[in-house]
Amino acid sequence: MTDIPTTPHVAPDHERVPRYEPTVIEPMWQQRWADARLYHTDLEDDARRRFYLLTMYPYPSGDLHIGHWYIKTPTDAIARFRRMNGDNVFFPIGFDAFGLPAENAAINSGVHPAEWTMRNIERMRTQLRSMGATFDWDSEVITCLPEYYRWNQWIFLRLLEAGLAYRRMAAVDWCPRDLVVLAREQVEGPDRVCWRCGTQVVKRDLEQWFFRITRYADELLDFDGLDWPEPVRAMQTNWIGRSEGAEVRFTTAPGAHHPGGATLTVFTTRPDTLFGATFMVLAPEHPLVATLTAPDRSSEVEAYVTQTRRRTEIERLDTGHEKTGVPIGAEAINPVNGERIPIWIADYVLSGYGTGAIMAVPAHDERDFAFAKRFGLPTRRVIAAPDDADDAPLAAAYVSKATTDRLVGSGPYTGLPVPEGSARIVADLVARDQGASSVTYRIRDWLVSRQRAWGTPIPVVYCAGSCGIVAIPEDQLPVLLPEDFQYRPEGGNPLEHTESFLRTTCPSCGGPARRETDTMDTFVDSSWYWWRYLAPHANEAAIDPELDTAWCPVDQYTGGAEHAVMHLLYSRFLCKALADLGVVREREPFRRLFNQGQILGSDGERMSKSRGNVQDPDELVSRYGADSVRLFLMFMGPWDQGGPWSPSGIEGVHRFLRRVWTVTLDPHGVEAGTGGGAPMGSTLDAERALRVAAHRALQGVTEDHAGFRWNTMVAKLMELTNSLMRHRGTPVAGTASWDEAIELLLLMLAPIAPHIAEELWSRRLEAAGVMARSIHTEAWPAFDADLVVADSMELPVQVNGKLRDLVPMAPGLDQAEVERLVLDRPKVQANLDGHTVVKIVHVGGRLVNIVIR
């Protein structure tokens, strides 16, 4: 405990107690904290334990909304708590400053994206400061500045060298509204809409830059040692979509129009069903379709391929519609039994997954079953449950993978249990060079090209001579964005029309060359920004290796779950790639991740201007103060849950803070209209009760910090305040015990309601004539273990598990004494009447259960 003397005797005259005016004290303290550089982190300090606390940096839209408060102010409470516990906390902030909204604003209003962005940043800095959060502004990162994006370019070149960045033609998703391609992760929902603007995307064939995230697919599935929420791990795992199975090589049978013998490889997760394959299906885009199609089938096949190409992806992926397809007039030979099966094409087989070809086993696959039924193709059962006959008829596909199932009608494998049969079939295929174990993933390489001007230029040129694609040498970075690009009414990428940018010389041959006009996906910027916070202005390197070693990985990251398969997956990928390149040390960027919930409007709907349910934080701050907003967001429920805004709820926490104010500054006050009702018992007993209340609160609050359980933490502080309020105006007020309780209350309040805690703390210091010092430099107190154990109690007594009585007794009695006291009670006796006591269960002095018959 500290050495603060007893409560100054403020006159119990209400007029003498100043009002709680958060709008006056909050800006004042924010200024003083900034002047004192209270939250600048000395990154070189290795005397204290380091704690890197990161919260997702905002996009500078120009307006901070309540969601920013919901993630950032509790994160600030973590920072403040850890500092009080002696940690050297690094809690930086910056801006994700490239991106489309700035360009859209430029197109609409003519203001340059850089100007729009920097103006918004200026405004948002003020708003962020109004939270009273302890951001270290000295480390601010702004991604649209050359001192940042030149290192995006440097990273790009390293990836290019390592073969982790490449360019290829691909059918990509194009947003017709934003006029950009999108990464697969950025196309959402069954309607295939742009993640940013909600417009339905279309397919286009374009040359694009990719990052080879697929190389890390397996490693990205490993979350070992990471403390991450289950939903995000599940989403990433799902997204990566690892499937184990086998590739099986079929061959084509000779036909009138082709000699046969071509290899057709299929991927299957069910090699155990190979004997049940009754036909084969190729994706309409499969390269062998043209050569295998029989002449008399070609017009129908071509028509189907054309139709497929014309159909939108939505139609094609709609699982509801009836399956379509056509036979191509060729046959494949099943490698296990030499059987000839017909080859079809159908759009339910996707060219981009597996080998773009499947063996169809209608008996054991729902889709194949539906297809076979539609076109009258045969169905052959090859798997049976233990109780089924070998030829039990199938009303639907039997897709069970029960290990007790066995193979039937499968030649030499008949009778084997499924797992063994599967393994034997694959082993035999491998031995005969007709197949191999295989793993397939659903994740695709990360498409990073964007046809936009407000982003990091991709640092390559196209040589007009014979050099081809040439990387800009490292010492010529950054490739600066031109300042004079102009938006054109017809849209498109202005860089394509900016001659000063476009025309350059080839670094290889010195001849004329054209610059790449694609810029990078802004998710590249956000995939490594936390390293840059450590040395935002360093000219020598993107990442300082010593600071990386000292501070990374990030200890705690907080932000929304909406980036589960975008930002959070890209960041893990880039970390692993940079580790392989020797740029950073660790292979995972964020040790512990927390996703807050979403704040809804008071109508329970998503906040939106059109619904008119938006809560403007600035307005709330000017009405209630930042501390009340912070506290309400923490009090409304578990942090990961979010929920609707409640206008009366914030009144409730504001009322609580006023009570804290009153009880601290006016301990002897008595409310008009009450008798000043002194609680029962002696002052000594009351003092002890108050100390017990304070130390129990401290114990609970300390525990709640570990799990970010803000709601119960605030509840405990309310309880303590209620206890103090009950003793206000009694002889207990102003005693040493009272002062201890007040002091603990303020210290516990400091991380979550930093302004009022600081103000009340300073007033107490001043009144006591002690030199001023910030409550935020105080140590987190330790609770007194003797006080938190009960010294008297009411023992709950159950009869057959139902509560029947509460028996007052001293703790520490032995079981015989407890039983005597309990069995003496009339209420207990009444319940035992006419029954036999079978046994009495004692639960560690906390409860007794009498079992009767």
Next chain:
RNA sequence: GCGGGAGUGGUGGAAUGGCAGACACGCUGGCCUUAGGAGCCAGUGCCGCAAGGCGUGGGGGUUCGAAUCCCCCCUCCCGCACCA
């Protein structure tokens, strides 16, 4: 369909094997006020005058004891979805 999360008073929620409903909102009554959308006190799960009974989405089970653990089912939210 697959994966994940959740279901408790009028409301937000608390309790993760041991007194269900902490804390707060709202509501009711009272006090005090020139007044108050301020402050203070008391009450508030449901049924019942009471004694008492019932009660954590539904059903079953394990246990001396279940909101909590197990099995089956229902509902809602999120993500993925013809991925072979």
